[in-house]
Amino acid sequence: MRHDFIDRYSRIESPVHQLSTGFKVSAAIILILCTILLPIHSYGYFILISICLIGVSIISRIPAKYLLSRLIILEPFVLGVSILSLFQPKGEIIFVTILVKSSICLYTIILLTNTTPFSKILDWLKVIHIPSLFVTILALMYRYIFVLIDDAERMERARASRSFSTNKRQIWKIRAMMIGQIFIRSIERADRIYSAMRARGWK
Amino acid sequence: MSSAIEVKNLQYEYHDGTKALRGISFNIAEGECVGVIGPNGAGKSTLLLHLNGILPAASKVDQSVKVMGQEITNESRGIIHQMVGLLFQNPDDQLFCPTVFEDVAFGPQQFGKSPEDINQIVFDALEHVGLAGYEHRSPHHLSGGEKQRVCLAGVLACKPKVLVLDEPTKDLDPRGKRELKSLLQSIPSTKIIASHDLELIVELCPRTIVLDKGELIADGFTVDLLRNGELMLTHGLEIPHCLRHLHPHN
Structure with a gap:
């Protein structure tokens, strides 16, 4: 059976997989927080982060097709909510921003779970006293x-x-x-x- | 010999009013290996849950079960859990940790062992069940037989005085059964085994208890009881093949 459908590539070898769990999880959390908190017009930041994420994906040797298909599966849950923003003035800009922000956040999490075995993430959570x-x-x-x-x-x-x-x-x-x-x-x-x-x- | 388990007039009723156990009494001496047999719904699993203090629920104190001379109270429950190791029917219910190591270490951790001790205990337990080197595997990647043995390692890691097993050979292939059988024979503690696998009971348990509809029907030498065709048929069982004929089977 498909026992690896969530984190199929979390146990392969690559420079990204070798990084410490603590570093990867903290980087992901900081990245997500920044993305959520930055104002709508920070296009430069969005472009920069997207390029970084794409770079990391290439180094991690995870097939792009797999990562994108995960994103497409998860995206509707976010879009379902953001579609409501289309019904307000200047809604299009808000909609596009939510789309960009949510894609960056989801993609970060997908990358994290596919470059780090889940049990290691749990170990790290214990270390930082969650x-x-x-x-x-x-x-x-x-x-x-x-x-x-x-x-x-x-x-x-x-x-x-x-x-x-x-x-x-x-x-x-x-x-x-x-x-x-x-x-x-x-x-x-x-x-x-x-x-x-x-x-x-x-x- | 002092008794490891003492059960006196044990009764249990589920929330919906179904009577699962209707006044069961027996004694098991230290070092004995006893089989518990009976048709589906006879109350075998319910009985086993009582032996380890999982049932009855925390609010009710029951004086009908004594383990190593100790009554099961809310204070003694912790010690009882450690003294009686319980192997559940479905390995997936029992393997609740992300890795084999954590699962085997779960019991010793709860009983407050130091990390160095835990490493040693886990190593020994996995070695004992023949799964050395499996520490970092995840349970969902194991085969049925391997899962069952990890469960057993998790129970052995608690160093129980009494081992209670619910259908240990269910879902095992013949080789898995054979290995489990010799593994169980190598463990000297008191053992109570509930199973439909009557050949297993004949081989491992000199004494057997027959349950049906929550009542204790018979308690005696395994070979005598299991040869009694009428007793076996009335209670949804049958004479195992190895007792039917007198020619040697091995």
Whole structure:
């Protein structure tokens, strides 16, 4: 199964992958903060940062096609909100700025997660004293994304093997029920994981 | 011999009113290896959760289970968790850390061991289950058998006095089963194994407890109980092949 769909390239070798985790994460956070806080007309900065990011991507040896496809998958979530800005005076400029800013931020995160294994990021968060409960939640989330995807894939396969209708409406109706199923299963699984944690001394 | 686990009239009801256990009593001596068998929904897993103090929930104090002579109270729960190592049915529920090292280290960390001790404990535990060098792998890249063994390493790292295993051979291929069997035989602590794998029970456990619908049906020598065709069939079980015929099987 596609166990590496989030961070497929995080374990390859390149100069960027060899940089220290602390450096990469802090650089990413500073970059994102600057991008968010700078005013709309800082075109020079946006262009400069974009060139830097493209440079880093080339050095990191991650295929450009992969990085762009990740960006396209994530972008709609941001655009859905920013489209509202089109309905105000001078909305076009705001819309374009949000588009540019969000692309830079998302691209930074995509680069970070694909050049640094997630467990190293978590280790670093522990080192800088992020509350351990928060780090634990992040770790659990990362661990179980894959289990949930496997679950969903198996369910979808089972559905496909037993449904003979080609009626799109019908298929989506079943999918909607499956989403509910996955939700219930996740809650039950969460219970069992919590038991397993307690069984080994978690308080 | 002093008893490792003492269960006296244990009852348990789920939130929805389903009676999972209806007054179960038994004693397990230190060093014994006991099998727990019964059909699906007999209450095996529920019983095992009680032995480690996960059930009943924190609000209720139960006097029906004693581990190493100690009652399970909210204060003693921590010690009970350490004394009784519980291996869950589904390895994915138990492997909740991003790397194998962190998962095996989880228990010792909770019990307040120093980082140097933890390194040694994790190394020893992984060595014991035959997975030395797996420290930095992530659990989702492991095979079923490897996952199961990492789970066992995580339990062994807590240095439990009693080992409680829920369906340890489920999802294992024959080689995985064979390896797990010899691994379990190499562990001298008290063991309680719930399984549908009756051949495993015959090989590992001299004594067996039969559960059905939350009741204790029989408690005795494994070979005697599992040879009793009527008992086996009434409770959704069957005589394992290795006890059917008298010709040698190995």
